[in-house]
């Protein structure tokens with residue numbers, strides 16, 4: 010029984026063991042079981058076409074021998090052998106970490122699997138390392154972060170997202186009956202389509218049911234591979250994509266996979282709240298993880314590229330009147346950046362727009378009581394820029410190919426140390442000269458023509474580019490501890506837990522239509538923390554689908570409230586309302602950003618949305634009708650969550666002040682009346 014390992018979290022148990030052949034096998038994952046009662050089953054060959062390994066639940070399947078299913082690891086040794094055999098060498102189990110070392114004795118390589126647990130969480134962090142102790146190179150062709158085996162032989166519903174620019178985080182559920190279901194990105198960044206996550210369940214709902222989930226901490230090419238075999242076992246491998254990937258592991262070198270965060274929960278609410286808390290407590294950069302994010306104003310949608318000291322100060326004055334705490338100047342402030350055709354790479358102030366520099370603007374913003382932030386797109390360059398004229402070879406390219414442009418831009422080769430340093434220096438210079446407290450780091454196109462002839466093995470670019478981005482972000486944060494970083498990639502193209510290990514917030518989507526946004530935010534909230542989710546109130550789609558300012562605020566107040574509307578067009582009534590909403594947000598933002606979240610009614614496919622956020626001090630309900638007519642269905646009875654049964658709560662609905670017990674609110678509920686489409690109600694329970 011010595012070779013059975015138990016991981017105990019608050020409410021879950023994960024068990025693995027080493028069999029008599031030295032194979033590391035999965036045994037159990039699910040509700041917590043306190044007694045150590047597990048053992049390993051024997052495996053026998055079933056017939057000449059199915060090896061005994063078909064039935065084995067492996068903790069980390071490697072390619073080699075009689076293993077025919079999807080694998081988490083593949084490599085080629087220096088003598089061209091492509092067969093991996095990793096058997097148990099030793100294990101080290103400490104209070105919060107189990108480290109299992111598997112070894113290939115012939116090739117002197119160690120595969121090390123890490124399992125980290127936390128006293129305050131049900132999440133298990135997993136990652137893998139490969140160590141080369143031989144004298145030759147090993148070509149690593151796949152190094153996933155983890156593999157999970159789902160219990161039982163019945164099929165699972167697998168949830169991921171299927172989206173695009175402006176429509177990120179659109180949830181999709183697929184029942185995996187046979188074969189493979191794969192979600193990936195080959196774009197260099199996470200992209201807008203699928204997420205590096207999995208959620209697997211049979212009949213779970215918000216309140217209950219077995220849910221297995223995981224998310225990868227990585228913003229580059231990823232792959233989520235779900236496979237159901239002929240006996241019915243569903244396995245999921247999560248990690249960096251192996252597409253066009255390899256890494257030459259030199260003698261003495263170690264390569265670590267990104268971290269994956271996996272969990273088991275009873276229902277979707279449990280799952281989301283567990284991940285929200287875990288991200289705040291263990292993933293986000295420490296400097297701001299536990300502080301509520303400031304209310305931000307960003308001028309992009311108001312003025313586009315046409316920034317000037319005068320219009321920025323005018324907007325800043327209005328933003329300050331509304332209660333904003335951070336003013337961000339977006340694109341357009343640098344180089345010859347008058348449109349999206351020129352300027353990227355020239356990170357110095359445009360003197361036509363700011364003849365005296367930007368210090369007077371920053372001072373003006375600071376005098377209004379706000380911090381100042383600036384937009385960069387540091388991984389990019391344009392042909393029409395001083396940087397490209399000086400360093401045309403700093404982009405990914407092949408000598409024989411013409412580089413394809415997207416938004417007239419090209420991707421800098423960050424695997425060159427001089428380019429990585431340039432990227433750091435360009436932001437460092439601005440930060441050292443000016444009082445800049447926030448950077449929005451944008452990335453507006455995927456890679457193409459990915460040649461990097463500075464690298465011995467060019468297939469390393471995918472990993473090395475992402476690592477360079479993280480390194481620059483970390484260096485900036487280290488040098489400027491007060492600096493807040495936001496990751497953006499044309500909206501939500503880099504909104505993943507990898508970004509959230511290095512950036513304090515993410516931009517979820519360029520689509521700021523308040524109704525579309527409810528779907529996007531809901532998809533984001535499944536596994537990613539609400540507190541990181543910047544949500545702007547704008548004028549988006551005002552001509553196509555008029556929406557009240559109340560609805561716009563109610564939508565954005567369910568994330569990290571920010572403003573992006575053209576305040577020059579706000580009437581005095583709009584300004585008054587907006588200021589009231591900002592003030593209300595400040596009263597509830599701790600609850601929204603750090604509290605538990607309950608999806609009482611999911612509007613997709615229904616006629617209204619109702620989401621509640623609760624902590625020990627207060628609770629807030631956002632109820633919002635969809636665009637369709639509600640006809641005779643205007644009254645909605647909502648059972649609330651998260652109260653203490655014996656406590657009394659006061660709240661106001663439609664100007665009527667009420668008082669009820671927690672048990673009444675949770676069992677009988679309250680009635681919400683919608684008088685028509687696109688109506689919103691915010692109810693605060695004290």
Ligand code: GLA
Pocket residue numbers: 309339340384451453497498499500516519
């Ligand atoms: C991207 C971002 C926007 C804005 C523009 C500026 O589209 O997602 O928020 O910053 O770039 O060019």
